[in-house]
Amino acid sequence: GAVVSQHPSWVICKSGTSVKIECRSLDFQATTMFWYRQFPKQSLMLMATSNEGSKATYEQGVEKDKFLINHASLTLSTLTVTSAHPEDSSFYICSARVRGAIGTDTQYFGPGTRLTVL
Amino acid sequence: RKEVEQDPGPFNVPEGATVAFNCTYSNSASQSFFWYRQDCRKEPKLLMSVYSSGNEDGRFTAQLNRASQYISLLIRDSKLSDSATYLCAVDSSGTYKYIFGTGTRLKVLA
Numbered sequence: 001g002a003v004v005s006q007h008p009s010w011v012i013c014k015s016g017t018s019v020k021i022e023c024r025s026l027d028f029q030a031t032t033m034f035w036y037r038q039f040p041k042q043s044l045m046l047m048a049t050s051n052e053g054s055k056a057t058y059e060q061g062v063e064k065d066k067f068l069i070n071h072a073s074l075t076l077s078t079l080t081v082t083s084a085h086p087e088d089s090s091f092y093i094c095s096a097r098v099r100g101a102i103g104t105d106t107q108y109f110g111p112g113t114r115l116t117v118l
Numbered sequence: 119r120k121e122v123e124q125d126p127g128p129f130n131v132p133e134g135a136t137v138a139f140n141c142t143y144s145n146s147a148s149q150s151f152f153w154y155r156q157d158c159r160k161e162p163k164l165l166m167s168v169y170s171s172g173n174e175d176g177r178f179t180a181q182l183n184r185a186s187q188y189i190s191l192l193i194r195d196s197k198l199s200d201s202a203t204y205l206c207a208v209d210s211s212g213t214y215k216y217i218f219g220t221g222t223r224l225k226v227l228a
Contacts (some may be wrong), residue, residue: 032214043205043220044162093161097214105214106152107207109161 002028002098006110013084014118020080021113023094029074030096034107035067038091050077084117091115119144122208124219132227135196139222141206142188150209151189153180155202156221162205165191196226 003026013019023033031052036044048069049057056069068080081088091114095107123142131137143151154162166173168189172181179192189208193200203221210217 034215044218046215046217049215091159105150106164106167107214107216108164109154112161114159 002026002096002108004030004094004096004108004110006094006113008113009111010114010116012116012118015085016083018080018082019084019115020078021092021094021115023077023079023096023110025075025096028096028098030077030098031074032097033071033077034095034097035069035077035079036093036095038093038112044093047079081115084115086117089115089117121145121210122206122217122219124204124206124222126220126222128223128225130225130227131196133196133198135226136192136194137196137224138190138192139204139206139224140188140190141208141219141222142186143208143210143217144187145208145210146184146187147212148187148208148210149212150214151180151182152207152216153178153189153191154205154207154218156205157202162218165204193224196224198226198228200224201226 005024007022033050035047038044047062050069050071052071058064071077093112095109151168153165155165156162168180177194181190203223205221206219207216
């Protein structure tokens with residue numbers, strides 16, 4: 001399957017700081033990437049859709065000014081958690097949309113970034 | 119009612135057993151369906167897409183029942199390494215945004 005990388009794999013930061021997470025498609029171009037958040041023992045919750053060259057689309061309840069998304073190239077999307085607080089501690093996972101024949105698009109996930117805010 | 123629902127389990131089965139999970143979805147217009155496997159503290163990995171005609175990959179068989187709005191995953195001859203959480207994902211709006219179930223936890227016991 002397609003390879004998606006994420007960096008860093010884990011980060012610990014102080015409350016009030018900002019954290020940038022990178023998501024890269026390694027062997028293909030991804031016009032669309034997705035950012036998810038997963039709290040312990042819960043499912044993945046879609047935060048936003050990142051489209052290359054345009055503004056991200058945020059899901060209801062997700063603050064766009066707090067979670068800044070930039071998709072500057074066909075292989076890189078970044079998520080910046082601004083002024084992080086302990087309640088932002090979570091597992092952040094990106095995915096990249098891989099196009100197939102009509103109706104067969106799939107998503108491949110990066111390894112995730114575990115964020116702990118002290 | 120949640121858009122996508124799964125029995126959280128855990129399903130504890132002995133090695134060699136056959137086990138099946140279901141995943142129900144509420145939007146009858148849903149178009150694409152997938153099963154992912156997620157190991158503890160790892161990212162989900164695509165197990166298989168679910169096609170209208172059903173599909174099989176080795177010990178794994180996925181089926182779609184549009185009339186009753188559910189997808190299923192059957193695992194035959196369970197291995198210890200099959201222990202994981204199995205997530206279903208549904209593209210309910212045709213926008214390639216997936217709605218995930220909460221996952222079904224499987225433990226295969228020696």
